Amino acid sequence: MFGFLFVIAAAIRFSCCDANSNVLCIESEREALLKLKNDLIDHSNRISSWVETGDCCKWIGVFCDNVTGHVTQLHLVAPPFSASDDSAPIAEWEAYERSIQIPDFFGLLGSLTYLNLSQSHVWGPIPEKLGNLSKLRYLDLGHNRFDNVRSLQWVSRLTSLQYLDLSYVPLDKATDWVQVTFNLPYLLELHFSGCKLENDTSPTSTVNSTKSLVVLDLSFNQFSSVPTLIFSLHGLVSVDLSFNSLQCPIQDYFGNMSFLEVVDLSLNSLNSSIPNSLYSLTHLQSLRLGDNYFQGEISSAIGNLSSLIYLDLLANTLEGTLPTSLEHLCNLKENMRSSNLSLRRQIEGESPVLSSPVTKDDDNRRRRLMTCIRGL
Numbered sequence: 001m002f003g004f005l006f007v008i009a010a011a012i013r014f015s016c017c018d019a020n021s022n023v024l025c026i027e028s029e030r031e032a033l034l035k036l037k038n039d040l041i042d043h044s045n046r047i048s049s050w051v052e053t054g055d056c057c058k059w060i061g062v063f064c065d066n067v068t069g070h071v072t073q074l075h076l077v078a079p080p081f082s083a084s085d086d087s088a089p090i091a092e093w094e095a096y097e098r099s100i101q102i103p104d105f106f107g108l109l110g111s112l113t114y115l116n117l118s119q120s121h122v123w124g125p126i127p128e129k130l131g132n133l134s135k136l137r138y139l140d141l142g143h144n145r146f147d148n149v150r151s152l153q154w155v156s157r158l159t160s161l162q163y164l165d166l167s168y169v170p171l172d173k174a175t176d177w178v179q180v181t182f183n184l185p186y187l188l189e190l191h192f193s194g195c196k197l198e199n200d201t202s203p204t205s206t207v208n209s210t211k212s213l214v215v216l217d218l219s220f221n222q223f224s225s226v227p228t229l230i231f232s233l234h235g236l237v238s239v240d241l242s243f244n245s246l247q248c249p250i251q252d253y254f255g256n257m258s259f260l261e262v263v264d265l266s267l268n269s270l271n272s273s274i275p276n277s278l279y280s281l282t283h284l285q286s287l288r289l290g291d292n293y294f295q296g297e298i299s300s301a302i303g304n305l306s307s308l309i310y311l312d313l314l315a316n317t318l319e320g321t322l323p324t325s326l327e328h329l330c331n332l333k334e335n336m337r338s339s340n341l342s343l344r345r346q347i348e349g350e351s352p353v354l355s356s357p358v359t360k361d362d363d364n365r366r367r368r369l370m371t372c373i374r375g376l
Contacts, residue, residue, distance in 0.1 A: 023069040025056035032105045033062065033071070039100045040076075040120075047076075063114070070111030077118045077140070101125075107132040114138040118165065121145065126169075131157035142167035142191065149173060152180040159184065165191040167217075172196035182229065186212055193240075194220040200227060211235060219243050219264070226250050231257065238262035242288065246270050255280045264288040266312060271295060274318075279304050286310040293317055303328040 037050045049059045056071065057064035063073035102122055106115075107129025113136060123145035130139075131154030139158065142165040150173045155164070161184050171177050171192065178200045181190055190213060197218065214237040216230065223244045230239060231253035238261060246268035254260065255277035261284060271293035278287065279301035287305070290312040298318060303325025305311075309332060 023057060023064060023066060025062075025064055025069050025071060029071045029109055030056040032103075032108060033059070035105065036103060039103065065111060068111065071109055072111050072135075073114035074109075074112065075114070075116050076120055077116050102127050102130070104129050106130060109133065110135065112136055113160075116140045117144065119143045123147065125149070126154070128154040130154055134158065134160065136161055137186075138163040140165040141169060142193075144169065146170070152177050156180045156183065160186060162186050162188045162212075164189070166195060167191050168194040170196050172198065178227075178229065182213075188212055189215040191215075191217040192221070193217050197221040197223065199224055200229075214238070214259075216240070224248060233257070235259055240264040241268070242266045244268050250275050252277045254278050257281070258283070260284055261307075262286045265292065267291045269293060271317075274298065276301065281305065283307055288312045289316065290314040291316075296320070298323055298326075300325045302326060305329065307331060 033050060033056050034052060037047055040047065046060060050056070050062075056062050057069065061075045062071055063075075064070060065072050100120075100122055101124040102117070104127050107127060110132060112133050115133070115136060115138065118140045119142075121144065122141070125148055126141065126146055134157060136158050137160050139161060140163070146169045149169060149171055152171070152174050153176060155161070158164075164181065164184075164187060172195070177192070177195075177197070181187065181192075198221070212235065213233050214235055216233065216236060216238065217240045218227070219240045220243040223241065223246060225248035226241060226246060228251065230236070231251065234256055236257050237259050239257075240262070242264045243266075246265065247270065249272040250265075250270065252275045254263070254275055258281065260281050263278065263281070263284065263286070266288040267290070269292065270289075273296035274289065274294050276299060278284075279299055282304060284305050285307050286309060288310070291314065294313075294316040296318065297320030298313070300323040302323060306328060308329050311329065311332065
């Protein structure tokens with residue numbers, strides 16, 4: 001799974017241009033970047049190479065097309081202060097805490113394919129002129145201080161977009177986020193973590209779900225039920241709905257999503273039995289259901305999850321006896337200590353996964369399963 005995502009990121013980031021070729025950059029684009037520099041707070045001197053007499057294609061963080069000289073990528077993600085920066089001057093800390101707005105002239109960089117402004121202390125509205133960047137394939141504006149976001153219609157014009165991250169951008173007033181994002185024809189990854197999203201009430205008939213999406217992150221939001229639209233995304237490889245307010249029973253449709261490798265429903269208030277369709281996901285590598293109120297027994301069908309590497313069932317109200325099929329889960333890797341720690345505590349009884357009395361058979365199964373885990 002993780003190798004797969006790296007290939008996606010690498011393809012988006014590097015497929016269209018090489019860094020710092022011998023072609024001179026476009027004068028108007030150089031002037032636009034110099035205006036941007038005047039507004040940026042560059043405490044780390046990462047853009048000290050941006051000078052008026054220089055070729056912007058050779059500037060740090062700027063990538064140009066080898067033939068045309070147009071700026072195609074901007075990598076301006078801001079590195080955070082580390083613990084070693086405790087002695088930094090107060091003025092430098094104050095500069096770091098100040099924020100900037102995205103200038104409208106960004107929309108003039110029409111050849112951009114990659115724009116990363118995450119954690120850059122950007123505030124205010126998102127300029128709709130960003131929608132003019134029709135060649136963008138990667139856009140990350142996450143972890144900034146945007147406000148008053150009432151619509152994402154500008155995103156609908158980014159028809160080449162493959163990666164979109166607006167994490168921690170407040171989208172609670174942008175009621176069109178579903179219609180816009182799920183209609184992007186080439187979108188592979190969507191990260192809307194911490195966006196204050198709630199249940200969408202728009203008719204599903206108005207949404208033409210993208211067939212390309214493989215990664216969906218809607219964690220740290222305010223959903224009370226799993227968005228039904230998710231179950232129409234049959235190509236999904238990873239779905240994260242952790243840290244929401246999920247309460248309603250999950251529709252048993254996961255069986256239609258046979259490519260799933262990662263499912264995270266942890267830290268919600270789900271109080272039904274574990275959906276049977278989860279047990280049919282033979283490619284599943286990570287299943288996180290911890291910190292919910294799942295009830296009933298663990299089905300013996302859990303043994304079908306032969307690819308499982310990470311299993312978390314902690315802090316639920318499951319009951320009954322341990323299925324013997326748990327012994328088949330010998331792909332759980334010891335080199336991911338945190339992953340096996342959850343299962344080990346459940347099996348050893350430090351934080352029991354089952355609420356009923358433990359039988360002699362349960363003890364035998366626990367010993368066999370722990371032998372399997374420790375032997376890896």
